[in-house]
Amino acid sequence: MTPPPGQDPGQDPGQDPDRDPGRDPYRAARARLLDEVAAEAAETAAWTGRPAFSDAVMAALAAVPRHRFVLPGDEAAAYVNRPLPIGHGQTISQPYIVALMTDLLDLTPRSRVLEVGTGCGYQTAVLAALAGEVYSVEVVADLARDAAARLAGLGVGNARLRHGDGFAGWPEAAPFDAIIVTAAPDHFPPALEDQLAAPGRMVLPVGRAYDRQVLYVVARDGAGHLRRAATLPVAFVPMVPGR
Numbered sequence: 497m498t499p500p501p502g503q504d505p506g507q508d509p510g511q512d513p514d515r516d517p518g519r520d521p522y523r524a525a526r527a528r529l530l531d532e533v534a535a536e537a538a539e540t541a542a543w544t545g546r547p548a549f550s551d552a553v554m555a556a557l558a559a560v561p562r563h564r565f566v567l568p569g570d571e572a573a574a575y576v577n578r579p580l581p582i583g584h585g586q587t588i589s590q591p592y593i594v595a596l597m598t599d600l601l602d603l604t605p606r607s608r609v610l611e612v613g614t615g616c617g618y619q620t621a622v623l624a625a626l627a628g629e630v631y632s633v634e635v636v637a638d639l640a641r642d643a644a645a646r647l648a649g650l651g652v653g654n655a656r657l658r659h660g661d662g663f664a665g666w667p668e669a670a671p672f673d674a675i676i677v678t679a680a681p682d683h684f685p686p687a688l689e690d691q692l693a694a695p696g697r698m699v700l701p702v703g704r705a706y707d708r709q710v711l712y713v714v715a716r717d718g719a720g721h722l723r724r725a726a727t728l729p730v731a732f733v734p735m736v737p738g739r
């Protein structure tokens with residue numbers, strides 16, 4: 497994932513319009529999106545317990561160029577607060593949901609995070625902006641490969657990607673301070689709960705495919721006890737077992 501020296505486009509704002517506010521064509525749309533995410537956080541506070549997301553989470557949302565993660569031709573829609581197709585029957589999550597799930601993880605710059613369901617890598621980039629190390633597993637090989645190339649091109653150096661079945665987690669790198677699952681399993685995956693540090697937090701949607709799903713926060717305390725708390729109803733693509 498570490499780009500070759502001298503190839504990080506983030507080093508020279510003059511070379512990358514994404515990093516030059518004066519030439520950023522998405523600046524106004526991105527600012528509007530941040531306002532909408534903040535408004536939706538306030539509206540959903542009764543379910544989530546988070547009336548406002550942290551400054552760090554909002555800054556990460558502002559910094560990651562979402563238009564670089566959508567399909568060619570969809571760039572203009574990248575800063576609308578909704579999911580978009582990314583091919584392979586999968587989606588890039590809605591920005592509000594990305595912000596909410598990230599906020600619920602309570603990350604610090606030292607956190608080691610496991611993500612299940614890399615997709616296009618957008619959530620991965622948001623996590624990498626906030627945490628120390630990100631490990632991300634994707635079951636569709638093409639998506640895993642494209643996401644790795646995209647993140648390397650954006651100069652994201654602290655994320656490791658793997659093609660595999662997220663139901664197994666990433667045992668060699670466990671335990672994780674935080675785990676985020678961005679596809680919906682129909683039960684709490686035991687391997688993922690096992691790989692959660694004490695203390696640690698996991699955020700995941702649970703429910704049947706295309707049916708009622710609920711976003712849960714699974715918190716393990718310092719003594720190792722797990723507590724599962726439901727937040728709000730959500731709609732995610734199903735988490736499918738790897739072959």
Ligand code: SAH
Binds near residue numbers: 616619620
């Ligand atoms: N994190 C993404 C959302 C991706 S959609 C974002 O930033 O927008 C969910 C992803 O989970 C899809 O790419 C899907 O292929 C993947 N997925 C489904 N089942 C999986 C499994 N068992 N292991 C790993 N990834 C899985």
